Amino acid sequence: MKERARVRALLAAAPLACMPALAHALEVEHVDTRYENGEYRLELTAVLDAPRDLVQRVVRDYQDYVHLDSRILEARVLGRPQPHLVELYTKLRMCFGPFCRNVRRVESVEERTNELIATVVPDRSDVERGTTRTALYEKAGRTELHYSTQIVPKVWIPAFVGRSLMLRTLREATLDLFRHVETRAREMPPPPERDEEA
Numbered sequence: 001m002k003e004r005a006r007v008r009a010l011l012a013a014a015p016l017a018c019m020p021a022l023a024h025a026l027e028v029e030h031v032d033t034r035y036e037n038g039e040y041r042l043e044l045t046a047v048l049d050a051p052r053d054l055v056q057r058v059v060r061d062y063q064d065y066v067h068l069d070s071r072i073l074e075a076r077v078l079g080r081p082q083p084h085l086v087e088l089y090t091k092l093r094m095c096f097g098p099f100c101r102n103v104r105r106v107e108s109v110e111e112r113t114n115e116l117i118a119t120v121v122p123d124r125s126d127v128e129r130g131t132t133r134t135a136l137y138e139k140a141g142r143t144e145l146h147y148s149t150q151i152v153p154k155v156w157i158p159a160f161v162g163r164s165l166m167l168r169t170l171r172e173a174t175l176d177l178f179r180h181v182e183t184r185a186r187e188m189p190p191p192p193e194r195d196e197e198a
Contacts, residue, residue: 025049025179026046026047026048026049026175026178026179026182027046027047027048027049028044028045028046028175029045029046029047030043030044030045030046031043031044031045031046031171031174031175032044033167033168033170033171034167035163035166035167038152039150039151039152040150040151040152040153040163040166040167040170041148041149041150041151042147042148042149042167042170042171042174043147043148044145044146044147044148044174044175044178045144045145045146045147046144046145046147046178047139047142047143047144047145048142048143048145048178048181048182048185049142049182049186050142050143050182050185050186051141051142051143051185051190052114052136052137052138052139052143054185054186054188054190055136055143055145055181055182055185056114056136057185057188058181058184058185058188059116059134059136059181060111060116062075062076062077062086062088062109063075063076063077064184065090067180067184068177068180068181068184069173069176069177069180070173070176071092071093071094071173072090072091072092072093073091073092073093073102074089074090074091075088075089075090075091076088076089077089078106084110084111084112085108085109085110085111086108086109086111087106087107087108087109087121088106088107088108088109088118089104089105089106090104090105090107091103091104091105092105094153094155094169095165095169101155103125103126103127103153103155104124104125104126105120105125105126105127105130106120106121106124106125107119107120107121107125107130107132108121114135114136114137115133115134115135115136116132116133116134117131117132117133117134118130118131118132118133118134119131120151125154126153126154126155127151127152127153127154128152128153128154129150129151129152130149130150130151130152131149131150132147132148132149132150133146133147133148133149134146134147135147143185145178147174147178149170149174151170
């Protein structure tokens with residue numbers, strides 16, 4: 001009887017042990033992937049349990065992308081032709097089932113207030129065209145994310161199985177990316193308070 005009661009107590013406590021992790025999980029409000037007009041498209045709306053300023057610091061730390069997205073093997077800023085324009089190079093590992101290859105991508109990233117718009121530079125990339133928009137909104141101390149991407153790879157992807165694998169990978173990798181963004185933002189120290197008299 002005592003052993004049975006102990007097992008029941010452990011089972012009852014198990015959900016409570018998981019609560020802190022679940023309380024801070026990425027809240028996905030909408031996610032949609034589709035292949036349309038030759039493009040692989042993804043739209044995501046989610047809430048990150050971290051302040052917008054910290055989330056923004058994470059998504060603008062371009063060199064750290066290798067720790068946020070498992071597909072990214074290399075990331076570096078090639079230059080800043082204008083104050084709010086970044087030339088970004090990434091090398092990604094693209095897999096469709098058992099078939100993988102490395103893909104080079106150079107993007108022109110426009111930094112707007114609480115928004116990034118990245119556009120692929122085709123003649124310097126293994127991507128025919130692509131655009132990604134990341135917009136961040138304040139939501140009671142948390143961050144509402146609106147993210148969309150459209151991409152046309154130069155590599156041939158078989159229609160029968162490859163397209164569905166590509167869409168699944170795009171979805172899973174994007175959700176994983178923003179889970180990592182949320183975690184990294186939550187671990188960051190808050191910015192120092194400004195001196196009112198300064």
